[in-house]
Amino acid sequence: MEAVAFYIIAAIAVFGALLMITRRNPLAGAFSLVVSLIALAGIYAMLRAELIFILQILVYAGAIMVLVIFTIMLLNLREEELEEPPAGKIKTLIILAAVAFGCYGIIKVLSGAPDEVPRVPENFGSVEKVGELMLTSYLYPFEIISVVLLVAIVGVVLLAKKVI
Amino acid sequence: MERLADYIVYNLPFLQQIPRVIVDLIIMLFFATCMLLFWVALFAGITSWVERRVAGRIQSRIGPNRVGPQGFLQWIADGLKCFLKEDFVPAAADKKLFLLAPYIVFAGMFAVFVVVPFGDGLIISNLNIGIFYVLAISSLVVVGILMSGWSSNNKWSLLGGMRSAAQIVSYEIPVSLAILPVILLTGSLGMQDIIRAQGPYPWQWFAFHNPFTFIAFFIFFIGALAEGNRTPFDIPEAESELVAGYNTEYSGMRFVFFFFAEWANLYIIAALTVTLFLGGWNTPAHLYTNLFGLLHRSVDVAGTFVFILKSLFLVFVIIWIRWTLPRLRVDQMMDVCWKYFVPFSFANIVGTIIWMVLADAAPVLGYVRYILFVVGLMVPLAIAMKITRNFRLAKSEIHLNPFI
Amino acid sequence: MLAASKYAPVVLLFVIALAIPVLMIGIATIVGPRRLGVKKKVPFECGTEPIGDTRKRFSVRFFLVALLFIVFDVEAVFIFPWAVLFRQLGLFGFIEMAVFLFILILGLVYVWKKGALEWE
Numbered sequence: 001m002e003a004v005a006f007y008i009i010a011a012i013a014v015f016g017a018l019l020m021i022t023r024r025n026p027l028a029g030a031f032s033l034v035v036s037l038i039a040l041a042g043i044y045a046m047l048r049a050e051l052i053f054i055l056q057i058l059v060y061a062g063a064i065m066v067l068v069i070f071t072i073m074l075l076n077l078r079e080e081e082l083e084e085p086p087a088g089k090i091k092t093l094i095i096l097a098a099v100a101f102g103c104y105g106i107i108k109v110l111s112g113a114p115d116e117v118p119r120v121p122e123n124f125g126s127v128e129k130v131g132e133l134m135l136t137s138y139l140y141p142f143e144i145i146s147v148v149l150l151v152a153i154v155g156v157v158l159l160a161k162k163v164i
Numbered sequence: 165m166e167r168l169a170d171y172i173v174y175n176l177p178f179l180q181q182i183p184r185v186i187v188d189l190i191i192m193l194f195f196a197t198c199m200l201l202f203w204v205a206l207f208a209g210i211t212s213w214v215e216r217r218v219a220g221r222i223q224s225r226i227g228p229n230r231v232g233p234q235g236f237l238q239w240i241a242d243g244l245k246c247f248l249k250e251d252f253v254p255a256a257a258d259k260k261l262f263l264l265a266p267y268i269v270f271a272g273m274f275a276v277f278v279v280v281p282f283g284d285g286l287i288i289s290n291l292n293i294g295i296f297y298v299l300a301i302s303s304l305v306v307v308g309i310l311m312s313g314w315s316s317n318n319k320w321s322l323l324g325g326m327r328s329a330a331q332i333v334s335y336e337i338p339v340s341l342a343i344l345p346v347i348l349l350t351g352s353l354g355m356q357d358i359i360r361a362q363g364p365y366p367w368q369w370f371a372f373h374n375p376f377t378f379i380a381f382f383i384f385f386i387g388a389l390a391e392g393n394r395t396p397f398d399i400p401e402a403e404s405e406l407v408a409g410y411n412t413e414y415s416g417m418r419f420v421f422f423f424f425a426e427w428a429n430l431y432i433i434a435a436l437t438v439t440l441f442l443g444g445w446n447t448p449a450h451l452y453t454n455l456f457g458l459l460h461r462s463v464d465v466a467g468t469f470v471f472i473l474k475s476l477f478l479v480f481v482i483i484w485i486r487w488t489l490p491r492l493r494v495d496q497m498m499d500v501c502w503k504y505f506v507p508f509s510f511a512n513i514v515g516t517i518i519w520m521v522l523a524d525a526a527p528v529l530g531y532v533r534y535i536l537f538v539v540g541l542m543v544p545l546a547i548a549m550k551i552t553r554n555f556r557l558a559k560s561e562i563h564l565n566p567f568i
Numbered sequence: 569m570l571a572a573s574k575y576a577p578v579v580l581l582f583v584i585a586l587a588i589p590v591l592m593i594g595i596a597t598i599v600g601p602r603r604l605g606v607k608k609k610v611p612f613e614c615g616t617e618p619i620g621d622t623r624k625r626f627s628v629r630f631f632l633v634a635l636l637f638i639v640f641d642v643e644a645v646f647i648f649p650w651a652v653l654f655r656q657l658g659l660f661g662f663i664e665m666a667v668f669l670f671i672l673i674l675g676l677v678y679v680w681k682k683g684a685l686e687w688e
Contacts, residue, residue: 027314031261034307045575054296055645062303063641066333067634069310073326074631126292127353131649135657135664143664145646146671152639153675157682160632251597267589274585278578289577296648330630333637340644347651417596421589495687498633502685506640510673513647517654517662 006046013039026072030065037061049125204274208427209239215483222487249416254317257413261315266414266421268308273425273432275301280435281355283445283468294355295347298436299340302391305425306332312422313410324409327399327494332391334501339387341509342380345516346370346440349377359444367537371441374529376515378536381441383505383512385478388433390497392426395486399494434478438471442478445471632684643672 016036023029041056123129134142213228213236220227228235253259279294281287291297306329313325347353349370350361362369371381390397393409401409411422438444445467492500523529555561650657650665657664679685 025258028258028261031307031311034304038304042579045578050291050293051649054293054300057300058296058303058645059638059642062300062306063333063634063638066303066306066310066329067631067638069307069314070326070329070630070634073314074628127296127649127652131653132656134646135650135653135661139664142646143667146643146668149639149643150671150675150678153636153679156632156635156639157679157684160628160635160684161682247592247596248600249596250600250602251593266593267586270589271582271585275578275582278581288581289575291575291578326630330633333641334633337637337640337644340641341647344644344647344651347648348654351652351655353648353652416600417589417593421593498685498687502636503680506676507673510669510676513651514666514669517665520654521659521662 002046006043009039009042009046012036013043027069030068030072033068034061034065037065047125051125051127051130054127204277204424204428204431207431208424209243211427211430211479211483212242212423213239214480215486218480218483219487222484243420246416246420251416251418254413256317258315258317261311262413263418265308265312265315266418268311269305270421270425272301272304272308273428275304276432277428279355280432281359281439281444281471283471284356284464286464286468287356290354290356292352292354294353295343295358295436295440296353298432299336299343303333303336309410312414316410316413318413320406320408320412321410324401324406324412327406328393328401328410331393331397331399331497334498335387335390335397335505338383338501338505338509339391341506341513342384342387343440344509344513345377345380348513348516348520349373355439359439359446362443362446364443364446364448366443367533368446369441369443372533372536372540374516374519374523374532375536376512376519377441378540379508380512380516381437383509384440385433385437387501387505388437389482389485390501392429392433394430394433394482396489396492397497398486398491399497430479430482431475433482434475435471437478438474442474629687636679636684639675 013036016032016034016039019032020029020036023032037056037060041053041061044053044056216238217227217235228238231237231241253262276298278288279291279297281290309328309332310325313321313323313328316322346358350358352358352361358370366372370377372378393401401411406412411419414422447463447467447470449463449466519529646668647665650661650668654661654665
């Protein structure tokens with residue numbers, strides 16, 4: 001049951017990603033990326049990682065996508081201005097992907113059936129648990145985040161002011 | 165939801181032979197479909213009629229009154245008309261994205277209903293992350309709006325979509341910061357937990373808990389209006405300059421779904437405000453359920469009734485605001501958000517923490533809520549007095565009967 | 569299974585929310601008329617011939633708003649877990665968040681002073 005759900009969601013994610021790299025129009029590509037990001041959020045939800053699930057939708061599918069779309073509109077590239085996709089490189093990429101997938105299959109077969117699936121503790125990945133870790137054991141990185149965000153704010157102003 | 169399922173399985177013994185998960189799923193499916201078809205459609209339709217009638221009264225005209233008694237069936241007529249219209253795509257549009265956009269806007273709006281409570285135990289899924297989920301999903305709507313605005317390949321649509329997106333993302337910040345005082349007081353993100361943390365009496369609601377939540381209540385409500393593109397924040401669809409905003413090129417059923425989403429959003433705004441700040445489904449009767457266990461169901465029903473009544477009242481207030489206040493300019497709208505709401509929300513968070521620490525030390529502060537409740541009561545009273553005074557000055561009669 | 573069953577309704581509702589418009593729009597397309605015309609397919613511009621191209625460069629303002637939104641959104645996201653845990657953390661949590669908020673309010677003041685919040 002869970003495996004079926006996983007493969008469906010994973011297929012949607014891969015489909016979105018493929019669509020994204022094959023679209024000529026940058027905006028159509030951006031919208032396909034949303035599909036992929038939401039499907040990833042679904043996988044996080046299946047992993048019981050509630051906080052990450054929310055972050056994925058809120059920050060990536062919401063905020064970053066809006067930024068990407070605004071940026072594309074700001075640059076306003078036309079299809080004519082884009083370079084032709086290099087055909088040779090795409091072939092190499094397809095071969096590489098096939099090789100990687102083959103290696104994965106070989107490893108999967110060699111390692112045999114997985115051992116005992118580790119049991120997830122109660123409340124794992126919930127907002128409370130992650131918050132608890134973040135605010136006690138990982139306090140220092142947490143406070144650093146605020147500095148990083150401050151630097152980001154300064155960067156925003158510098159970047160945007162240059163354009164204005 | 166689980167309690168409802170328990171109740172149904174208990175009363176229909178043959179269901180006990182089927183695995184419980186499947187029964188739950190079927191009940192959920194049934195409940196969700198019912199909610200979509202009856203509640204949202206009915207609400208969206210009837211509110212569109214109510215709004216036009218209220219607008220009529222406010223502007224000293226009648227409003228729709230031809231179809232059915234008092235024009236009540238107008239919304240059905242409108243819906244049927246749109247159903248029979250041509251589904252049409254402009255030649256310059258990006259066809260795929262143009263056709264897809266209404267679904268995304270509608271699905272994003274509708275998925276919020278998963279965590280909108282209707283009563284004690286009457287919620288589709290009481291997620292632990294409740295209110296957080298609402299914030300996340302509603303940011304998906306932005307993508308749909310941008311998609312429709314851009315793919316139409318029309319200047320009005322594109323401008324409307326861009327403005328709408330900029331406005332929604334800006335107001336998402338004060339709205340989420342205004343929720344934080346409530347989370348601080350509750351210690352949970354679940355919708356039902358937030359409601360349970362408030363008491364049955366109005367002065368125990370979070371809106372009156374302390375001066376900071378009082379301010380947060382207004383920031384949340386006004387910010388939510390802006391996120392829903394409602395007047396005074398309807399710059400994205402300003403009729404006088406942008407025709408209709410991001411949905412200019414849409415026709416027929418696709419257009420209906422945009423409006424569906426907009427009306428449904430009206431209810432979401434109201435229901436969230438009631439949940440977070442106005443006590444949710446709590447009624448004084450909830451205090452006595454333990455004394456009279458038999459009355460449990462009827463108390464639940466009363467709670468649902470009270471919840472919906474409060475929400476509908478807020479919907480009326482939103483409509484009232486729309487037909488009273490003029491539209492803001494873009495720069496004013498941005499100023500309100502970044503220069504007033506965001507700093508005030510930060511102050512609210514800090515203030516609430518200090519208040520919580522102080523209230524633990526000095527329980528006297530608990531009485532502040534009575535004062536705030538009285539202040540809150542004064543606002544509608546003052547408005548009512550002002551209205552009667554205006555009527556007296558204009559020497560006109562007051563018609564309280566809503567039907568002319 | 570418990571956590572998964574809580575999310576099943578989300579998926580279900582998404583499916584229904586997509587299925588019903590598909591169904592209704594599908595019926596409407598069959599029922600509705602189809603009268604195509606060249607003029608009809610022109611982008612709507614209040615009855616005049618469209619002037620210029622729609623795809624124009626957009627103001628950098630929108631870009632700035634989106635950038636600021638991301639920063640403050642991420643920040644709000646980090647405050648939420650703390651708000652949930654505040655009662656358990658007590659004074660320690662208060663000091664932690666005071667430092668965090670102070671640095672970010674500094675950022676807001678900086679943006680304000682630099683005039684990035686001005687919409688000219």
